[in-house]
Amino acid sequence: MNREQLKQYYISVRKQSEEICQPLVTEDYVVQPITDVSPPKWHLGHTCWFFEALVLPTYNPHFKVYHEKYAFIFNSYYNTFGTRIARANRGTLSRPTVEQIYAYRHATDDAMCDLIDKVSDAQWDEFAAITVLGLNHEQQHQELLVTDIKYIFASNPLLPVYRERNSNGSVAPASQFVEFEGGLIEIGHETNDEFAWDNEGPRHKTYIEDFKLQNRLVTNGEFLEFIEAGGYHDFRFWLSDGWDVVQAEGWEHPQYWIQQDGEWFIMTLNGLQPLNPHEPVVHVSHYEADAYASWAGKRLPTEAEWEHAAVTSGVTADEGNFLDDGCYHPTVAKDTGKPLLQMLGDVWEWTNSGYLPYPGYKQNEGALGEYNGKFMNNQMVLRGGSVATPRNHIRITYRNFFQSDKRWQFKGFRLAEDA
Numbered sequence: 001m002n003r004e005q006l007k008q009y010y011i012s013v014r015k016q017s018e019e020i021c022q023p024l025v026t027e028d029y030v031v032q033p034i035t036d037v038s039p040p041k042w043h044l045g046h047t048c049w050f051f052e053a054l055v056l057p058t059y060n061p062h063f064k065v066y067h068e069k070y071a072f073i074f075n076s077y078y079n080t081f082g083t084r085i086a087r088a089n090r091g092t093l094s095r096p097t098v099e100q101i102y103a104y105r106h107a108t109d110d111a112m113c114d115l116i117d118k119v120s121d122a123q124w125d126e127f128a129a130i131t132v133l134g135l136n137h138e139q140q141h142q143e144l145l146v147t148d149i150k151y152i153f154a155s156n157p158l159l160p161v162y163r164e165r166n167s168n169g170s171v172a173p174a175s176q177f178v179e180f181e182g183g184l185i186e187i188g189h190e191t192n193d194e195f196a197w198d199n200e201g202p203r204h205k206t207y208i209e210d211f212k213l214q215n216r217l218v219t220n221g222e223f224l225e226f227i228e229a230g231g232y233h234d235f236r237f238w239l240s241d242g243w244d245v246v247q248a249e250g251w252e253h254p255q256y257w258i259q260q261d262g263e264w265f266i267m268t269l270n271g272l273q274p275l276n277p278h279e280p281v282v283h284v285s286h287y288e289a290d291a292y293a294s295w296a297g298k299r300l301p302t303e304a305e306w307e308h309a310a311v312t313s314g315v316t317a318d319e320g321n322f323l324d325d326g327c328y329h330p331t332v333a334k335d336t337g338k339p340l341l342q343m344l345g346d347v348w349e350w351t352n353s354g355y356l357p358y359p360g361y362k363q364n365e366g367a368l369g370e371y372n373g374k375f376m377n378n379q380m381v382l383r384g385g386s387v388a389t390p391r392n393h394i395r396i397t398y399r400n401f402f403q404s405d406k407r408w409q410f411k412g413f414r415l416a417e418d419a
Helices: 003-020 026-030 040-054 070-074 087-092 098-118 121-154 220-228 240-249 286-295 303-312 366-370
Strands: 177-180 183-187 204-208 211-214 257-260 263-268 271-274 348-354 380-383 400-402 416-418
Touching (some): 003 040, 040 070, 211 303, 240 286
Antiparallel strands (some): 257 263
């Protein structure tokens, strides 16, 4: 990117974060119902602090931080930058106010745009690269903003509406399994000028057997059959840790499902809505996805199978349902005539692959080394992006990761089987 292109990219990403918060009232910005969910105002401040900590002081010798105590409040998990407020306590702070955080954002934007104009040509490539990384970091927090706002609203007995949307009355295409040839394949991001996270590489060879992948995501109606068959009460389908969680948490259905007078509803960002059996099931843990697959006599795909199938099928983000579309909820699969549907967008898809480094992976030095590498244990990989992911943020090689019990993100799955 040249200077003007980078500036426009910077402005558009930063504007998108504030647009996500536009429907909120002041009280919404402060709520933190659980530790996993951060108050919206914390996300807005943290994404400023990222530029203030990793970019501005490096390339502007005269830069002064906006507030000396904001680093303690808005640092997330970077030990490089010292102590920080406990994650569970982010919602206990009435100050800085929402107004003060927006002033912080605007001051940061002024400083960054000025730096884009003035940084030396000798430093440009390095500066542009770290700025683009910071913007991709902000796009990750845009997804967290949407999902955290949903949890905050769903925790309120008034079940408020975030944004109105039209319901989809179409019928999901029939479930089919598409066969793919295995063998020695290559996965991972190619080394080029396009941005990618360090955990997406290096590109490497891996062997897979022939396999079949479901043409679309598992639907609400299909998952309801698992519930009605007693799936949540039969230990035979569950991983041991998953069964322990089901018992301890009393899970009976996916998160945000509510049964009233014998009818199922789901809390959405459009408020409480009747459960559409043709929409993809969403807000399920890896444990639930794996249990359903076991009950159905199938399995979850590995991330290598998922990536190979996506590449082979010519999957693109153009057809997906993303944050840019303003739907904020998974939609019924549309029959496009292609072998695989909904591979990008709608919901992050659980795979059966643990989040581990690729062969040859080397963790970055310094603060950026804390971004992905230190989380490579006890988590599972998800692929494909969701309704809360910006379209220009996703790639087929993108590796998301969460612990197996997490449900508040837009997570679903499709089935696989051996050929």
